[in-house]
Amino acid sequence: MQPRDLQPEHFAGYPPEARKLIVSHLDVLRQLPLSFLPSLLREAIEYDYRFPAERASLDRELAGLKALTPAQMGRRFQAFAGVSLSSGLAQFDWINLPAQFVEQQSAYLWSTHQLDAFRKAATDYGAELQASAPPEPLPVRRLGIAVIGQGVPVYEGKLFRNLRAHGTYFSRIKPGQNFDLLLREMEQRAKAHPVPYGHWYVDGGQAVAHSAEITAVSYTGLEPVRAALLRRMQAEIASPGMGPEELRTRMARLAPADLGMDKAGDPVLDRFKVKVLTEGSGTQIYSTTFAQWTTREILRRAQALTLLVRFAPRQRQRPLNELLASTKGTPELDPLGSLIDADMAAWYHWINQQRLPGSDRSSFLVWFEGHREAVAIASSFPQGTESSSEIGLHELLSLATS
Amino acid sequence: MTPFFDNSRNPLETARALSRSRRDFLRGAARLALGSTLMSASPLVRGEAGRKKRKVIVVTFGGGARDQETFAPEGQENIPNMLRELAPQSSFFTHVTNQGILGHYVATASLATGVYETLNNFSAVAPEHPTVFEYFRKDLRRPSSDAWVVAPSNGFNRIGESECRNYGMGQGARVILPKHLLSAATSGGTPDFEHLLRDNYETPLYTPQIGGGEVELQQMENILRLSVEDFMTHARTVSSPDELSVYIARRLMQQEAPSLLWITMHDIDVAHSGAYSLYIEGIRRTDRLCLELWRAVQSEPEYAGNTTMIILPDFGRDSDYDAGGNGFQHHRTGDPASRTTWMMALGAGVRQGVVYEDPVQSVDLVPSLGAIMGFSAQQSTGKPIRELL
Numbered sequence: 001m002q003p004r005d006l007q008p009e010h011f012a013g014y015p016p017e018a019r020k021l022i023v024s025h026l027d028v029l030r031q032l033p034l035s036f037l038p039s040l041l042r043e044a045i046e047y048d049y050r051f052p053a054e055r056a057s058l059d060r061e062l063a064g065l066k067a068l069t070p071a072q073m074g075r076r077f078q079a080f081a082g083v084s085l086s087s088g089l090a091q092f093d094w095i096n097l098p099a100q101f102v103e104q105q106s107a108y109l110w111s112t113h114q115l116d117a118f119r120k121a122a123t124d125y126g127a128e129l130q131a132s133a134p135p136e137p138l139p140v141r142r143l144g145i146a147v148i149g150q151g152v153p154v155y156e157g158k159l160f161r162n163l164r165a166h167g168t169y170f171s172r173i174k175p176g177q178n179f180d181l182l183l184r185e186m187e188q189r190a191k192a193h194p195v196p197y198g199h200w201y202v203d204g205g206q207a208v209a210h211s212a213e214i215t216a217v218s219y220t221g222l223e224p225v226r227a228a229l230l231r232r233m234q235a236e237i238a239s240p241g242m243g244p245e246e247l248r249t250r251m252a253r254l255a256p257a258d259l260g261m262d263k264a265g266d267p268v269l270d271r272f273k274v275k276v277l278t279e280g281s282g283t284q285i286y287s288t289t290f291a292q293w294t295t296r297e298i299l300r301r302a303q304a305l306t307l308l309v310r311f312a313p314r315q316r317q318r319p320l321n322e323l324l325a326s327t328k329g330t331p332e333l334d335p336l337g338s339l340i341d342a343d344m345a346a347w348y349h350w351i352n353q354q355r356l357p358g359s360d361r362s363s364f365l366v367w368f369e370g371h372r373e374a375v376a377i378a379s380s381f382p383q384g385t386e387s388s389s390e391i392g393l394h395e396l397l398s399l400a401t402s
Numbered sequence: 403m404t405p406f407f408d409n410s411r412n413p414l415e416t417a418r419a420l421s422r423s424r425r426d427f428l429r430g431a432a433r434l435a436l437g438s439t440l441m442s443a444s445p446l447v448r449g450e451a452g453r454k455k456r457k458v459i460v461v462t463f464g465g466g467a468r469d470q471e472t473f474a475p476e477g478q479e480n481i482p483n484m485l486r487e488l489a490p491q492s493s494f495f496t497h498v499t500n501q502g503i504l505g506h507y508v509a510t511a512s513l514a515t516g517v518y519e520t521l522n523n524f525s526a527v528a529p530e531h532p533t534v535f536e537y538f539r540k541d542l543r544r545p546s547s548d549a550w551v552v553a554p555s556n557g558f559n560r561i562g563e564s565e566c567r568n569y570g571m572g573q574g575a576r577v578i579l580p581k582h583l584l585s586a587a588t589s590g591g592t593p594d595f596e597h598l599l600r601d602n603y604e605t606p607l608y609t610p611q612i613g614g615g616e617v618e619l620q621q622m623e624n625i626l627r628l629s630v631e632d633f634m635t636h637a638r639t640v641s642s643p644d645e646l647s648v649y650i651a652r653r654l655m656q657q658e659a660p661s662l663l664w665i666t667m668h669d670i671d672v673a674h675s676g677a678y679s680l681y682i683e684g685i686r687r688t689d690r691l692c693l694e695l696w697r698a699v700q701s702e703p704e705y706a707g708n709t710t711m712i713i714l715p716d717f718g719r720d721s722d723y724d725a726g727g728n729g730f731q732h733h734r735t736g737d738p739a740s741r742t743t744w745m746m747a748l749g750a751g752v753r754q755g756v757v758y759e760d761p762v763q764s765v766d767l768v769p770s771l772g773a774i775m776g777f778s779a780q781q782s783t784g785k786p787i788r789e790l791l
């Protein structure tokens with residue numbers, strides 16, 4: 001099957017909104033090279049379960065492609081058209097299994113040394129897309145908050161090494177500040193600028209009570225889902241002929257109901273949670289990885305206006321000698337290791353936030369929970385400087401977002 | 403605010419910048435000299451007599467470490483031993499490129515064959531092209547006891563010999579998988595322990611079936627002079643699989659004294675779990691183990707004074723700035739940071755305290771070993787690194 005042969009009935013297996021979108025753009029899709037189209041379909045097939053920002057992005061992309069003349073289309077996809085694919089890939093059911101196709105295509109590109117060319121074509125395409133279809137202005141400047149170090153009484157090392165160069169390091173945050181203060185600030189933002197899936201709270205432990213305007217995900221809250229997933233994976237691994245590719249394929253097909261999630265839940269959010277656990281490496285095992293990857297995906301997919309992330313201690317990795325001793329019991333926690341994990345995760349939080357539209361006006365705050373250290377990054381703060389003035393988190397946030 | 407993402411730099415420029423960063427840092431911190439000024443006189447021991455006694459140990463990291471956690475200024479605290487003890491004694495190559503597939507098994511196979519292999523990274527299959535062990539044994543008529551591989555996970559059990567018709571079965575290295583031995587010695591272990599044994603961190607819940615020429619538990623006593631009880635007693639004192647690998651390697655050096663010993667470490671690759679602190683711990687442990695191995699070389703009569711040790715990661719890890727990746731966690735983007743790494747050569751025939759910044763490729767390793775040891779890596783697509791000749 002080649003893209004030029006596409007017909008509406010080929011998409012009968014797609015969810016309704018996705019089918020409608022695809023069929024209304026079939027003329028465009030028929031012109032796209034096979035090395036590119038399944039990547040687009042991978043996004044489109046999930047359209048019914050996508051966040052508003054993702055839908056808007058896909059709508060813009062398709063509208064932009066529709067507006068191109070044939071000559072412009074040829075130029076836009078020239079590099080992709082130059083990528084050669086195997087006959088096996090051409091015969092693959094890329095319409096109904098676009099994600100699996102992309103995975104196999106990736107392996108093929110690596111093995112035929114075409115990955116670098118493909119990578120350049122994709123990067124150039126993304127840049128052209130951004131330039132040709134600028135996103136809508138944001139209703140409020142984006143704000144990221146990372147709270148790290150829960151359970152660490154003292155830390156002698158240097159925190160925020162990567163972030164300090166981009167903002168102001170505060171060494172005298174007022175004593176007595178707490179997480180609830182940040183959550184309340186966030187709730188006010190969410191109330192003032194109500195946007196579906198626009199304001200998020202991620203907790204690496206148990207989420208605290210929050211208002212309904214906030215979308216929340218927590219590691220502890222997903223414990224039954226994680227347990228169900230690990231049981232399922234173990235069962236799959238034990239089945240004959242199972243390999244890593246097949247395992248990934250089966251994991252990708254899992255729906256919330258397969259992991260015991262309530263059918264009455266939010267289908268978009270539940271699907272997102274399942275993706276975090278099935279696509280993220282280590283998210284099932286370490287709470288710090290879970291919080292970091294969830295943060296990345298919220299920014300990449302939902303393009304959150306506000307994202308508050310609180311890290312909690314992850315389980316300790318047991319050394320070989322302990323494992324051989326066969327002692328069992330409740331896993332111990334590793335607060336210090338988790339602080340180091342979270343410090344790096346905060347850096348990635350900010351980097352991923354800066355990849356989004358409006359980055360020149362965005363704000364970021366990272367705080368060592370219960371301690372006096374923080375870094376604030378915003379146009380109102382000088383870069384690479386330190387402040388020894390005593391300041392409260394509320395005041396810091398006001399300055400960062402004013 | 404200052405623009406954060408600089409997209410104007412092309413991949414080649416980025417790779418060169420990484421190389422320059424390593425060079426500048428090493429020159430400052432370890433007082434190494436630039437190699438281009440010292441190229442005229444090679445100290446390599448030449449002649450058949452030299453070659454017969456020559457031993458080579460190759461240490462690869464299956465799980466690359468990035469500059470910012472190692473040789474860049476902010477990473478130096480993680481590699482005190484390589485920096486202060488090993489680098490000053492080494493020829494250091496700042497710009498090693500891997501143009502192949504960035505999976506650990508296939509990349510290690512590529513290092514061992516001198517060809518960018520395209521095998522399935524997650525299958526227990528032999529490399530397509532002859533390995534360095536086969537070239538070495540065939541050309542120099544060496545017995546199987548003279549070439550050994552100590553490798554981390556079960557997937558590496560076919561690394562010792564290729565499927566090439568003129569080489570292949572029975573002509574390669576013997577492979578020892580310490581964790582496989584551990585698994586055999588502790589049959590019926592705990593679920594946690596089983597999880598550790600499946601340490602292919604790229605696919606942590608999947609392990610290919612064993613089916614190669616690796617050493618089995620019952621052979622351990624004959625080869626290593628090590629009883630299962632003693633092996634287990636020692637295993638209970640180490641904290642990681644790589645420590646166990648180094649213990650086995652040292653045992654091999656004492657008992658078999660192979661002329662070609664290849665050790666692949668893997669602890670760093672815990673980075674795939676996404677826990678940064680564990681990745682850093684892995685780097686620090688590997689740094690310590692490299693020094694431990696080097697000291698073992700100095701203390702073993704069969705190795706002292708006639709051994710060349712080469713240390714290199716199989717590749718790097720993704721940059722923080724590539725949107726397609728997730729920083730240190732993986733090596734999936736194919737960006738310059740994941741393709742560019744370094745190599746350190748120490749010991750016999752190697753000029754000490756020199757930094758070479760001209761680009762070399764990871765497939766150049768095998769023909770370079772051929773030139774050092776006196777065999778011909780006929781099918782390798784790499785070329786001998788002149789600074790090692």
